[in-house]
């Protein structure tokens with residue numbers, strides 16, 4: 027008997043008329059977590075100033091609070107998240123999303139003309155934009171690493187070697203994707219970070235898709251900074267991410283929005299970046315509890331991985347394509363080549379096909395281009411089952427383009 031599947035949609039507000047195969051894109055928050063968020067919002071609204079200035083965070087340089095004062099609520103939430111991702115609460119701050127965390131790092135590093143920021147060719151486009159923005163202001167350049175592809179050639183050793191070839195004495199920062207948004211591959215970030223360290227290059231790991239999706243132990247990755255989204259696979263309300271910072275990098279890191287916490291330390295700088303709604307962060311531990319207590323962490327991961335792995339093969343076979351990705355590089359998403367007649371349309375196919383799937387077939391799926399060919403990125407969550415992917419396979423056969 028399957029443990030999960032369509033009946034689990036009852037835990038979400040997702041429209042049951044829509045086949046939702048894109049959990050990875052912006053996440054989907056379980057009802058119980060939204061309830062917890064709303065409870066926080068009600069508590070905030072009972073005494074907003076008291077809550078935000080006295081209970082949520084503490085803005086002081088040297089006084090850790092009155093003796094016996096409880097740890098600020100945002101720090102308590104950070105402790106819970108840190109515990110989940112293998113970190114100490116004091117080394118981790120909340121950010122609205124991965125983009126904000128990545129911008130914090132990029133805007134905090136000192137760049138000189140001629141310096142290089144290294145990104146992978148599988149990097150998320152918005153991250154590349156952020157790197158380009160800071161590089162062009164400093165007269166630096168963004169260097170793109172050509173990683174091995176197709177997937178059967180993307181062995182960890184080949185990926186690490188490609189990265190190492192791109193390191194130069196001018197490399198000031200390497201941004202490494204833990205799970206690529208485009209190919210969905212799990213990349214060997216710990217080994218890549220080790221090579222960067224050997225060359226004296228600081229490393230930012232973009233783990234936007236990792237928390238919840240795969241086991242994550244940030245402190246052991248050997249990076250200087252790790253950014254992750256909690257609203258994708260860790261069931262936090264939107265918008266909620268974290269930024270982990272190695273102790274040596276704490277003094278020089280600042281949020282993209284400077285506020286009252288300037289120079290008061292990592293937590294103070296990031297815990298108050300102007301007035302905003304902290305309820306997604308405060309409810310993040312409820313997302314973790316849902317995963318652990320309602321679904322079961324291992325059961326959820328086994329279901330998601332097994333389902334996407336099986337269906338990637340099934341769909342590729344139906345479409346006359348090969349799905350060659352090694353299983354160890356697959357988490358709960360898999361990018362699958364589309365039927366040749368669609369794949370050949372490349373990037374141009376993506377928006378039209380995505381819209382047609384949604385409007386004509388009620389399927390939300392991520393269509394993207396990889397090296398000039400159109401692919402579909404399958405995501406699996408506990409509310410999905412094989413029938414969802416069969417509907418997608420049928421729809422592809424019917425696409426009129």
Ligand SMILES: Cc1ncc(COP(=O)(O)O)c(C=O)c1O
Nearest residue numbers: 123124125126150207232234255
């Ligand atoms: C690899 C990667 N990095 C960064 C981001 C940006 O995340 P956000 O839009 O939550 O800032 C995404 C979003 O999907 C992503 O896939």
